[in-house]
Amino acid sequence: MENKNRILEMVERMGVRAEKDGYPPAAARILSLLLICDPPFLTFDEIKDTLQLSKSAVSNGISLLEQKCLIEYFTQTGSRKRYFKIQSTAWYEFMKSIVRTQRPFTIDVIPEALAFRSDKHPETNKILKEAKEFTDYMFDQMDAALTKWELKNKIK
Template sequence: MGDEQQDQLMRWVERVATFCVEEWGLPPITGRVLGWLMICDPPEQSAGGIADTIQASRASLTSNMRLLTTIGLVRKVRRPGDRVAYYRIEDDAWHKVVQRKLDSLSAFGDIAEEGFAITGREGPRTERIKAAQESLTWLRDIAARNPPEH
């Protein structure tokens, strides 16, 4: 792969990382790992190879890989006869991310109900809670009607 193509790939990986930081509050290295694992070839990469590519320390990468495998976005794979562990992004990783967000929208319903009980269900405070609840319920319902195809 030429330097220009590698630079292009790394700029894209950095855009993914920025998105993950700004939209989800993830550490930049986590976003870089996800970005790299989406675009790399072959799809399985060693921890050392990932660290070298995204210019991360091995220690930092190890903790991030543990997090990503624990939450099910990345899978550790072994190759027969090879002692090195490789990692790949799960095919449904982004569906899992979105589903977790949708689940959190549903959880706000309980919080809103508690707020209504505190405010007596009347007045401007209740209206602000109701506006938040309606917006989050609307978003959840749209997603439920339009599940992703993969």
């Protein structure tokens, strides 16, 4: 039981962090559990029972994590159960999602904010312009790095 308590404490710490990154609580805990479980896969019921979540919370959490390409399932011959695990390219998909979801903010929102603002506070306008320049630069670097990584590792 002590080991289970340690696991749950770690899942909770990691889950809180994942929530801060925008994940719903159940999905955050499921992802956290799958990151630390040994063996590195669990059934639906094992996830539900370990985290003491409802079937719908587990189902919704798993669906979200599968959509984000962070987890996947496999089956074993002779068993009707699905075993969930961290997808082998989860970290890579996570980085791509950052570029996909955050870039539109700098492309659309910051220029719109600058166009809306008056010239009464040039220091704020300067900060927004620098933020746009910096994030454009960073996203260009991330795009280049992801492309280079894809070519090197023959991804997609």
